[in-house]
Amino acid sequence: MSRPNDWGRIAPVLASLALFACDGVLLDGAAGPAGAGRRGGGPVSCGDGSIVLGTAPMRRLSNAEYLHTLRDLFPGVTPAVPELPEDTEVGGFENDARSLGPSDVRVSRWEDIAFRYAGEVTSSPDRLAAFLPCAPGAGDAGAQRACGETLVRDFGRRAYRRPLSDQEVERYVAFFESQREAIDFAAAVQLTTMALLQSPWFLYRIELPGEGGGDGVVPLDGYQLASRLSYFLWESTPDDALLEAAARGELATDAQLEAQARRMLDDGRAREAVVDFHRQWLDFDRIEMDEHQGRVPELYPTWNETLRQAVRDEQDRFVEGVLFDGEGTLRALLTSRTAYVNGPLASLYGVNGPGDATTWEEVTLPHDQRAGLLTRAGFLASHAHSGNGSPPLRGVFVMERLLCEPRPSPPPDADLTPPVVRPGEEPRTNRQLFEERTSPAGCIACHTRIDGFGFGFEHYDAVGGYRELDHGLPVDASGNLTGTDVDGPYVGAIELSEALAESARVEVCATRMWMRYALGRAPEREDECLTSRLARSFHESGGDVRALMVDIVTSPEFRNRPLASE
Structure with missing residues (x-):
């Protein structure tokens, strides 16, 4: 799917993110995983055809x-x-x-x-x-x-x-x-x-500098490019074909690099590497590494190691299926109803499936309950507490990982324990409990925005099961998006996912994440021209993820390094 005439939507988003970068608002780590650093002193000019490079650390x-x-x-x-x-x-x-x-x-x-x-x-x-x-x-x-x-x-x-x-x-x-x-x-x-x-x-x-031009740009030699290619696309060493291409000088042109990249993307190692990128970007491994992944047995009697492993495996199978065997787009990752289930996972999703934990089948999930990664048990269980889902965790995830926005810091005296209904209290939904907790003036300003994303997931419990009632009360999964390019009210995670799939800011954020992964560092001010070019191409391709990877590989910024680097 191509959308070449829709650039007017994405250009202002790039401009606004560039302003964030220049002001140092989007920083690293907790303040925003794909934020730009503060190298350089002024705006970067992208119109003169020169190559502007960020650092290339060992x-x-x-x-x-x-x-x-x-x-x-x-x-x-x-x-x-x-x-x-x-x-x-x-x-x-x-x-x-x-x-x-x-x-x-x-x-x-x-x-x-x-x-x-x-x-x-x-x-x-x-x-x-x-x-x-x-x-x-x-x-x-x-x-x-x-x-x-x-x-x-x-x-x-x-x-x-x-x-x-x-x-x-x-x-x-x-x-x-x-x-x-x-x-x-x-x-x-x-x-x-x-x-x-x-x-x-x-x-x-190690990329030892060769001879650079007067513009401070050093072209990588064939072997250095081979390593950049293989560790980006495979998370592994170059194969003999790539080393031989380097020896023959056949990694010099756009066409040669594209041919190698497409060959490598057809290799099983690319599937593994792309899945691992998404594990890291989308925080899939929380379900394994978080020591608080235990669940209240009385509420979730089926949650055990077998189901937890199935939930994790499904995420990997879904990403691989969409990007290598399906549409291959960011939109499909956010909206596809296709799933891969074994017996325990089929029961959790309420669909027909295998009768055991070792057999996997491709199924279509209920259209009124699930759409894309954000409605899968892997994401939902990873961003939950032991007894219920967590609107703040789920909302911050959308802000930080899909919109590349800085993570707000809670007040020093904030109570971060999950709110619960105490014995003798009137029943309240999870949403009502969090609304009470975040209503003070020191909390509401940030949580209006965070929970504008997070409350959309209230149809899903702490293990990702779908529900219409919470503590015997009807679930309210309505939300309101603010501060995005797709602002407005919505109801439920499916409508939220559809909105995010249309967001130019999500496309730009995904571009920044792939750049960060390929370059092995946070985006810098000098990367603004590359971001703009890649995001525009990504948008016009309909969000084709593998095409974005090829565009990164053939970019001058991937093929060169600065004469002096950190």
Whole structure:
């Protein structure tokens, strides 16, 4: 679906968000996950055709990137490995360069993991031959040395994501030879592989500056671009086809980059990476990591680990189905009635489905109850308390993650415990309880806006079940959108989702989120031109998410770095 004549709706939104950025209103973290930073001093001009670049900091591989890279470097090798320290989420994502520092514990775990992978592939002659086909028999020192050099050049190229220099090869081969002479060939292979897996060139994405033009712009070389492509689209290392394209200089033009991007998006690794992006952006993992995910057993007797896992899995299946097997649009994510259910989830949704927890089927959800991600149990259960849903949590989510607005801070003396009906009190709905709690003057100003989103979800309980009554009283799920480009009254989460699907601000926010993920940092003032171009193209494509990813890859900002960067 194309909407080329509707740019008048989105241009003012971009202008207003640019003003937010210039005033420093949209900041990082709790103040707004995709807010612009404060590099630079004045407005950015986008009309002269020049490339304006934000920072390009060195990035450690995130846990997901690191583990996926090992998976792809060692196919079929799955040793038991120690758990890595959790990556710190910044602005909703775990790949922000400024949060990806090392630690003593992490370095120790890296060493242990390298030992286990290298030990696994050298644990028997057959495994050694599978990992290093040139492995010669005992006693042939010359052949063993040559095979060691093959290991350094071939495996090193894949681990470093570029060819090693002659000096690097010489150092590693010398190390290999010293271990071969002191121990044996297999030990030399193991220890050299371990050394490669603990090099900064493996653990970090390093983009050394090349020659820049007078405009301070440095084009990335083919191997640097290959790494940017693979970690953006796959959360993993470049494959041989991508490295070979880099070697041939075939990552230089828009057409070449687009062809590689589309090839990579057809790979199963892209599905996994895109699902993981949405897990982070849309806060799916709260349902696993939040220690308060217990539910009152008397109210929710069916809530158990099996159902909780099904709720989480459905989110992943839904995102993958919409973006790779369905319409592929942001609108479909917000409005589709298609769902993937097993037995427990079918019961929760009130639809016919499999009779067990291991079989999954595609179904259509009731049109008057569900539409898109915001009406699925994953989102609803993740933004709830133990006994009921949470209008503030659900409303803040919409503001912060879908509109890229700053999260309001509660007053220091605010009571943040969930309101409940006490014994002997008159029954009240969840909405009435929260309206009472947030009625004081210090709360109502922010909650009028927050709850204008959050009350729309009152038809859904703490596990995402649909209801018409709450504490025996009729549910009121009406709301009023203010301060958006789709302001006005609505009733229920379906109407809210439809409104958000039409919002240019949601499109711009999604664009900013994808930019942040691709660049590994918060958007900066220098990114305003890129945001404008990408958001316009995204809008005109009808919100085609994969087309947006390709547009990011082919943008000058993705293909270049500033001459001096942080």
